[in-house]
């Protein structure tokens with residue numbers, strides 16, 4: 124990533140967009156992610172872009188006929204997003220949530236209370252999140268039954284990172300604990316094994332596939348590695364890719380009356396309790 128994940132200075136707005144379009148490999152990774160998202164979402168579906176930055180992807184999805192909700196924690200990014208996507212926002216094709224991350228997690232009416240088919244998150248916002256289980260709980264509340272989450276995350280086994288001391292200092296922790304973090308400009312940057320993503324999301328989603336984040340050319344169909352039964356060596360198989368794209372399927376833990384698992388009632392008490400105890404285990 125040309126932008127902020129490893130630098131000591133946070134790059135935002137127009138400067139961020141210049142940095143992101145400077146490298147051919149970043150442009151290819153973005154195209155590949157957008158192509159995959161567009162192939163997963165049904166025509167005209169509602170999407171939500173988490174960590175949307177300046178709105179590069181949100182605009183592409185809106186231009187393709189999707190309705191897009193978005194959120195980014197960073198106010199300067201949101202200001203640039205509002206300018207870049209002004210036409211789509213005025214036409215009601217894009218909406219942008221604001222506020223702090225804890226407000227985003229606590230808010231009942233994220234995306235105006237509208238649930239979506241697909242949550243996307245491109246260029247590694249999830250690597251800036253310490254408590255992934257809480258975020259996947261939010262994604263669960265935000266998605267419709269049958270919904271999916273598609274994220275681009277940093278590959279902890281990327282061979283290009285093996286030249287750095289921080290990678291070698293943390294490799295044992297990566298194997299033992301499943302993740303490690305290094306200091307970043309905006310927040311600590313977490314690198315996680317696929318098994319860690321699977322475990323932390325498990326109360327609410329199932330990790331089903333991992334895709335290479337650096338296909339050789341545009342239009343080349345990226346073939347995913349099926350990881351439903353375990354993700355042991357999939358990350359290693361993608362070692363030449365700085366990014367990997369992970370696809371999660373929403374678990375069906377809704378109440379029979381169709382309302383969300385967030386507000387427990389008698390009819391859902393056992394599935395909700397199961398989800399809660401799975402969530403407690405995942406957070407450890």
Ligand SMILES: C[S@@+](CC[C@H](N)C(=O)[O-])C[C@H]1O[C@@H](n2cnc3c(N)ncnc32)[C@H](O)[C@@H]1O
Pocket residue numbers: 124126127128143173174175176177178179180194195196197200224244245246247248251252309310
């Ligand atoms: C590398 S940028 C990617 C932006 C955009 N998805 C793209 O593809 O250009 C990472 C983004 O994640 C956002 N971010 C970091 N922590 C976040 C959080 N807790 N909640 C929402 N967004 C966050 C940052 O502000 C930044 O815009």
